[in-house]
Amino acid sequence: MHFPHSISLPARLSHSLDEITKETHISRSALIASALEEYLFKYRFNKVRERMALKARAKGIYTDEDLDRRLA
Numbered sequence: 001m002h003f004p005h006s007i008s009l010p011a012r013l014s015h016s017l018d019e020i021t022k023e024t025h026i027s028r029s030a031l032i033a034s035a036l037e038e039y040l041f042k043y044r045f046n047k048v049r050e051r052m053a054l055k056a057r058a059k060g061i062y063t064d065e066d067l068d069r070r071l072a
Helices: 011-024 028-058 064-071
Strands: none
Touching: 011 028
16 A cells, blocks of 8 residues: 655755666666665664664673674
8 A cells, every 4th residue: 555745855966866767777666665675674773783782782792703603
């Protein structure tokens, strides 16, 4: 299911978007949806990473080496 949204973009982004859609033959909607999906994935990943880092620090894990020693 699709829900229509209206967004305003700065001219620079709008022109870049138009260039990329011409080069890739991907619609503006598909390109924006793909970029938003990537952004949301990274956002959620970083939130999980922050929570896990707090838990790791509470257990004395500060570096990759600390983690390797715990897992070995």
